[in-house]
Amino acid sequence: MVASSDVQRLFLQAVFSRGILSYSHALVLWKKCVDAVKAANPVLDVRASERREEWDAFVNRINDALNPLDLEFRHVLDEEAGKEMYAVVNTRGDEIAQMATDYTPAEIAYFRAVVEQIMLAPNECYSLSSLAALREVNALKTNMTKSQAESVLGSLVARGWLLKSKRGRYSLSTRSLLELSPYLKSNYPDECLECTICMEIVTRGVACNTPACQTRMHQHCFRKLPAKQARSCPTCQCDWPLDRRTLRPVGEAAIRDGQDEGRRRPRKSTAEVSDEEDEEDSRMDEHVPSQSQPRRRQTRSAVAMEVDEGEEEGQDDEEEEEFLQPSRTKSRTESRRQRR
Numbered sequence: 001m002v003a004s005s006d007v008q009r010l011f012l013q014a015v016f017s018r019g020i021l022s023y024s025h026a027l028v029l030w031k032k033c034v035d036a037v038k039a040a041n042p043v044l045d046v047r048a049s050e051r052r053e054e055w056d057a058f059v060n061r062i063n064d065a066l067n068p069l070d071l072e073f074r075h076v077l078d079e080e081a082g083k084e085m086y087a088v089v090n091t092r093g094d095e096i097a098q099m100a101t102d103y104t105p106a107e108i109a110y111f112r113a114v115v116e117q118i119m120l121a122p123n124e125c126y127s128l129s130s131l132a133a134l135r136e137v138n139a140l141k142t143n144m145t146k147s148q149a150e151s152v153l154g155s156l157v158a159r160g161w162l163l164k165s166k167r168g169r170y171s172l173s174t175r176s177l178l179e180l181s182p183y184l185k186s187n188y189p190d191e192c193l194e195c196t197i198c199m200e201i202v203t204r205g206v207a208c209n210t211p212a213c214q215t216r217m218h219q220h221c222f223r224k225l226p227a228k229q230a231r232s233c234p235t236c237q238c239d240w241p242l243d244r245r246t247l248r249p250v251g252e253a254a255i256r257d258g259q260d261e262g263r264r265r266p267r268k269s270t271a272e273v274s275d276e277e278d279e280e281d282s283r284m285d286e287h288v289p290s291q292s293q294p295r296r297r298q299t300r301s302a303v304a305m306e307v308d309e310g311e312e313e314g315q316d317d318e319e320e321e322e323f324l325q326p327s328r329t330k331s332r333t334e335s336r337r338q339r340r
Helices: 006-018 023-040 052-069 105-119 130-140 146-158 174-179 181-187 219-223 270-286 300-324 326-339
Strands: 020-022 071-077 084-090 162-164 169-172 205-207 216-218 248-250
Touching: 006 020, 006 023, 006 052, 006 084, 020 023, 020 174, 023 052, 023 084, 052 071, 071 174, 084 174, 105 130, 105 146, 105 169, 105 181, 130 146, 130 169, 146 162, 174 181, 205 219, 216 219
Parallel strands: none
Antiparallel strands: 020 084, 071 084, 162 169, 205 216, 205 248
């Protein structure tokens, strides 16, 4: 028996088959699903509308149905055009590990490594060259060949997880930013820059020319600024140039071809880990009583001081022993003279 809830079921089937879709496309699908249900049961009181409040109510009903499955029908604005995009995303667990069941663990690990290098890319370019992406295969130390890696990259581009530009550079797509947002913010908090206007992650846009300023904007958010507000930075109040193209770019335009070749940025260096361990030890020692503090790592000069002190203590003991035992003192003195 056809029911009104079948509109949501048909709509979700259409969304799953497409992955990600725009707001206008979602409205068209909603109307077609309503028409299909009405054709099967004309007495049902179901309808689709372009009014925003009715669309939001429909989305809320969908999310109520998806909530027990830890899924959500979520939207985000495309970084370039500013279009409102929708997709069904995971709300719990490792989003990268759950992105697709037909990817092998090695392929998912490779995608994770590519995402890491995109997020850690220099100059806030948030992109990776084809050669650098293939180089990640060697870093993973798996049985995946470079030809297999090329195939995986092509699949990720075809399915909308990655974008490949005319320069041959890979970057995160709108779908990745939408579905992997919790993962990115959790693993790369320092690299996840937010737009000053919409407060979403920025991987393509513009930045204030002032070195210490944290202003970042999407292109579509920057274009929507009133003329008066676009004359100066909203954060540092520094005057911006009349030619907006001279603002510092964020994204692929921030790096030249070949500038990132031969480099691979690790997640954390060994020195940083050691420093963090030292800081953690010092913080721990502050809460430990002095009598129960463990032996701390010492510098070379401190160790040398201990050796000197040990030698002095040994000499004192020897002198004391010589004072108490004159006969042994005499024999030792003679043996020393012979060695000299």
